[in-house]
Amino acid sequence: MLDSYDLVYETYGTLNAARSNAVLICHALNASHHVAGYYADDPNNVGWWDNMIGPGKPVDTDRFFVIGVNNLGSCFGSTGPASLDPRSGKPYGSRFPVITVEDWVASQARLADRLGIERFAAVMGGSLGGMQAIAWATAFPDRIANAIAVAATPKLTAQNIAFNEVARRAIVTDPDFHGGDYYEYGVKPKRGLRLARMIGHITYLSDDAMMEKFGRILRSDEIGYHFDVDFEVESYLRYQSDKFAEYFDANTYLLITRALDYYDPARDFDHDLTAALAAARARFLVVSFTSDWRFAPEHSRLIVKGLLDNRRDVSYAEIDAPHGHDAFLLDDSRYHALVRAYFGNVARAVGADVSTAADLELPGEPLVGGERTEGSSEGFAA
Amino acid sequence: MLDSYDLVYETYGTLNAARSNAVLICHALNASHHVAGYYADDPNNVGWWDNMIGPGKPVDTDRFFVIGVNNLGSCFGSTGPASLDPRSGKPYGSRFPVITVEDWVASQARLADRLGIERFAAVMGGSLGGMQAIAWATAFPDRIANAIAVAATPKLTAQNIAFNEVARRAIVTDPDFHGGDYYEYGVKPKRGLRLARMIGHITYLSDDAMMEKFGRILRSDEIGYHFDVDFEVESYLRYQSDKFAEYFDANTYLLITRALDYYDPARDFDHDLTAALAAARARFLVVSFTSDWRFAPEHSRLIVKGLLDNRRDVSYAEIDAPHGHDAFLLDDSRYHALVRAYFGNVARAVGADVSTAADLELPGEPLVGGERTEGSSEGFAA
Numbered sequence: 001m002l003d004s005y006d007l008v009y010e011t012y013g014t015l016n017a018a019r020s021n022a023v024l025i026c027h028a029l030n031a032s033h034h035v036a037g038y039y040a041d042d043p044n045n046v047g048w049w050d051n052m053i054g055p056g057k058p059v060d061t062d063r064f065f066v067i068g069v070n071n072l073g074s075c076f077g078s079t080g081p082a083s084l085d086p087r088s089g090k091p092y093g094s095r096f097p098v099i100t101v102e103d104w105v106a107s108q109a110r111l112a113d114r115l116g117i118e119r120f121a122a123v124m125g126g127s128l129g130g131m132q133a134i135a136w137a138t139a140f141p142d143r144i145a146n147a148i149a150v151a152a153t154p155k156l157t158a159q160n161i162a163f164n165e166v167a168r169r170a171i172v173t174d175p176d177f178h179g180g181d182y183y184e185y186g187v188k189p190k191r192g193l194r195l196a197r198m199i200g201h202i203t204y205l206s207d208d209a210m211m212e213k214f215g216r217i218l219r220s221d222e223i224g225y226h227f228d229v230d231f232e233v234e235s236y237l238r239y240q241s242d243k244f245a246e247y248f249d250a251n252t253y254l255l256i257t258r259a260l261d262y263y264d265p266a267r268d269f270d271h272d273l274t275a276a277l278a279a280a281r282a283r284f285l286v287v288s289f290t291s292d293w294r295f296a297p298e299h300s301r302l303i304v305k306g307l308l309d310n311r312r313d314v315s316y317a318e319i320d321a322p323h324g325h326d327a328f329l330l331d332d333s334r335y336h337a338l339v340r341a342y343f344g345n346v347a348r349a350v351g352a353d354v355s356t357a358a359d360l361e362l363p364g365e366p367l368v369g370g371e372r373t374e375g376s377s378e379g380f381a382a
Numbered sequence: 383m384l385d386s387y388d389l390v391y392e393t394y395g396t397l398n399a400a401r402s403n404a405v406l407i408c409h410a411l412n413a414s415h416h417v418a419g420y421y422a423d424d425p426n427n428v429g430w431w432d433n434m435i436g437p438g439k440p441v442d443t444d445r446f447f448v449i450g451v452n453n454l455g456s457c458f459g460s461t462g463p464a465s466l467d468p469r470s471g472k473p474y475g476s477r478f479p480v481i482t483v484e485d486w487v488a489s490q491a492r493l494a495d496r497l498g499i500e501r502f503a504a505v506m507g508g509s510l511g512g513m514q515a516i517a518w519a520t521a522f523p524d525r526i527a528n529a530i531a532v533a534a535t536p537k538l539t540a541q542n543i544a545f546n547e548v549a550r551r552a553i554v555t556d557p558d559f560h561g562g563d564y565y566e567y568g569v570k571p572k573r574g575l576r577l578a579r580m581i582g583h584i585t586y587l588s589d590d591a592m593m594e595k596f597g598r599i600l601r602s603d604e605i606g607y608h609f610d611v612d613f614e615v616e617s618y619l620r621y622q623s624d625k626f627a628e629y630f631d632a633n634t635y636l637l638i639t640r641a642l643d644y645y646d647p648a649r650d651f652d653h654d655l656t657a658a659l660a661a662a663r664a665r666f667l668v669v670s671f672t673s674d675w676r677f678a679p680e681h682s683r684l685i686v687k688g689l690l691d692n693r694r695d696v697s698y699a700e701i702d703a704p705h706g707h708d709a710f711l712l713d714d715s716r717y718h719a720l721v722r723a724y725f726g727n728v729a730r731a732v733g734a735d736v737s738t739a740a741d742l743e744l745p746g747e748p749l750v751g752g753e754r755t756e757g758s759s760e761g762f763a764a
Contacts, residue, residue: 170577207539215540234547238551
């Protein structure tokens, strides 16, 4: 249990006077609140969904007030295992609680309270972010008009869990892990984090996309007959994983993969997803990608079926894209056109007139009750 | 370079007087020469392809003289990195040369020489073993009447190489690896081996097969909210990988995955597989499994196309099996009926009359020329 926590967030666009045009963007494994744009003093640090969100983009920040939030337990400013535990003055480390998708959604609802947003025009996310959008619709049916779940799943398969387990074992068995309290030893379990990231990368890309991108191309003219880098794909994985191990926190990796494993809304309804989704009132847009073998279209179709069984309003698109799971982050014209059209309907339905702005005060001060939600109002520059 | 090496093998059945009924079985990653049957003093140690090979089985040892051989570089008796280097008196370790599929085939041909087998009725293998069967057909076209390649590929994809690379990085970055010379430190890089094996296991099974076998079943009634074993699939992977790390050699794992990565017969023919297969004269049986996502049916179809382009005699079967890559080891009735029928034809074509046996002396003594092939004549008991 945490006595209190911070959530870091960014906002883009203007909350209108009716407070009807707020859109919450939920992130997946390694992303953050920095969803779009860049900071004036760091122009190369572009938000992770910048191709989707911004002025004139599919999620148009000229019409919507978009909020990016860093999840509880992450390592980009919100309270996480690397944060100092006020009780001990040391990083939480192994004492940080296991977090669920439902916990994230509950903490995001408290942020919405603090911002005076009674109801979101939409909650949107890809992959794990899409699970949060679904969880929003069932946990807070009156507070979300639209749920957009891209490349998501209503539950991980045994294979999905297995890949997560290998990643966790890589981290936990790294001698530098120290039971999760590596901060106190001045080390990081980078070996484990690198392996975890490599496995992740492979599952985010399709076999075809990897073949297209790397093929069997060698780094030099000749085969080296060694166990070091010979193929381009090896070089890519090492580069990506080295980079990741520098900036990401290993305990956060454990937490987030576990949240993925545990997410299974049907479990409390005798494994009946239709029953689990019955509470939802939002309209849904569900999108999957044909080459996504991590959360294949079958996963999305389960969501769609569960919603249709409940006579909910759901649009579903299965995009024929070659990029695998990562397609949700890429600039595919059919996918983006679809989201653009959907958000056009959202704007008409919720009333996205921004000619009069709400009296919004971004909070930085402690909330009463021991909980603090820390505002980050870094400007959006497009 | 090795001055000399041992190859351990087992034989089943009787080499006929015409020496026309010999079948070589090539193994994949972690298997050995112990292909079928069991030893009188170790009845639980059943050969890895015992459902396929034996008296009255699809590869019928009442008709064929079957040889199982442990590949050079392995860790079950043939010379490998854990063997003592006669020059130093210490294990080869990091000084053991990188081995290719073509090297294995060449060493197997020397074993055949030693046994007085001029021409194999068939060379057969699954996965990496299938690649050896193909390599036999092109390297020694006059010495192989039939090549049976099951769940094989003419080259790994970038994704295949990527998974191998993660496994290798897990081993190489284990602090107990000591640059490959861990034998001298009295340790084994078990952490890395375990991770490698877990990754392997996931790729051997289909998503559906894992879901069928493990689902999302928990080890206890309630979710544990920890990073230890919660799901059955986690327990399975840990058990399998613990077992593997006890008996397998880490350097052998590196060697064999690298042999897989490098195998690409078309490379020396301007990436033209048809040209690469032109030298083959054998008849082929190529088998793939629909749910094999490691070496999917598309891989086998490339082999078939290359052979047909050369007007070779090839039978191809794509078996609708749910088990993934591992299907080649399982007792699927359609698959086994097919192999049985094929070997019936082989017996008729080569003449598998075993009423008169060849004068076969299983060697144990050194060969001249610095090379030694060590015989293992443990009896086959069915």
